[in-house]
Amino acid sequence: MNGQEEWHNSPIGVFDSGVGGLTVAREIMRQLPNERIVYFGDTARVPYGNKSKETVTRYSGQIVRFLETQQVKAIVVACNTASAYALEDLEKESDIPMIGVVKPGARAALATTANKKIGVVGTEATISSGIYSRYIEEHDADVSVVGKACPLFVPLVEEGLWEDPVTDEIARRYLTELIDSGIDTLILGCTHYPMLRSTVGKIMGEGVTLVNPAYETARELKALLSERGLESEHRPGLGTELYRFFVSDAADKFQRFANSILPYGILSAKVIRIDEY
């Protein structure tokens, strides 16, 4: 990179264990239409949500090293599990500004709750890390947080059962204790879960506001770029590839899923060997 001038035009790196982070990429596309994106989905090792802190941190470090080769100007850890387990270590190892999905989601929930009772749903890893509770309670000791792991939500989303009686039944079982706890705000603490927004909303009822960290993350990314003078001022010209997608396995399947949720069609996703980084 040759100075500040060119950094403007560098892409944002966005990564996830697989396709879930595309919900975050989608929000960045909407809110920051001038920005280029390099997306990486770790489809050879997906999912992260049932793996250990050590393994998730090692995998995330390899991805950051790959994104560095793509000259990204900022990195969005678009995966709650990686944000919970790895972000702190990643920030120590790289000079590139980074943003996870946990803190933006937590801050939005804090701004939303009236009765000071917040729920969080996520993978086993995210919930057992306790990161949402810790962050929220540090900022307001009067707020109580109830977490609930929902391990079947990701496979149900990947199987396409976004609205289905089976998904209703599973969601009802997972969510009952959250309803009983009297929360008024629920964080969708996994990037797959926005696809289940209507199912979860129906079961939680009108008194509960759902927080999608993807939206908040894109907002905070915008603020971060602006603070550091890193915003791209113009939409890149026609010759420039706006969005590039990399995966560690099975590019076809990734493309099909991506094309079902992104506003733009993906022409290709390139497979790389992530364990060599």
Add this chain to the structure above:
Amino acid sequence: MNGQEEWHNSPIGVFDSGVGGLTVAREIMRQLPNERIVYFGDTARVPYGNKSKETVTRYSGQIVRFLETQQVKAIVVACNTASAYALEDLEKESDIPMIGVVKPGARAALATTANKKIGVVGTEATISSGIYSRYIEEHDADVSVVGKACPLFVPLVEEGLWEDPVTDEIARRYLTELIDSGIDTLILGCTHYPMLRSTVGKIMGEGVTLVNPAYETARELKALLSERGLESEHRPGLGTELYRFFVSDAADKFQRFANSILPYGILSAKVIRIDEY
């Protein structure tokens, strides 16, 4: 290894993407009680069933190289996906005799069917590989094979919903077209599926025989060891560790699952870095 004498006492290597292969290890423990076992579960990269042939083959090759360091006398590929995608390549790269779960399962189904209509359930990878159909139709061109991928079965098993109305409903959806096709034999073509045996049996009805490749694989392993003079003649003495377990991640969770399905308690599972092999 110093000659034939000591090979007798070497362990059998058994591997899977995670815990599913323990159903095969369990059958080997039952049918070959004199044999030592070294089990490897690739919990850092589980599952394999939605990954590509290239990736599954590369991962399986690393595991074979690890098992070679454990001086195993034979290797059981206790994973249908790895048997379907990788076994042929693995056999080219190693001198250790190997056995997968696909051929034993297919042979048992051929011996069972009366109306020459066989069904197979498995992961997306196993079913789309077409390996069961190919093998069965090669052996008897009059037999027709109907395959059905059941991607939610593995997460349902791992979530402990072995007998549950939700599992019944999902199984009913997956299995309807197999019932309609008039099969009289159904291969449980994924090592997790024996845990759903009673659910699947109830839905398929009494006219359909379920084939569990784990049982057949242990039988064929016994024959293979006998043919090659590799059987252990005595049960190892008290000082010898009969069964050893290795995983690539999260040993605690593996142990809990293993202890729920094995006849012997597992005291420990050791974590190794499989991507360095």
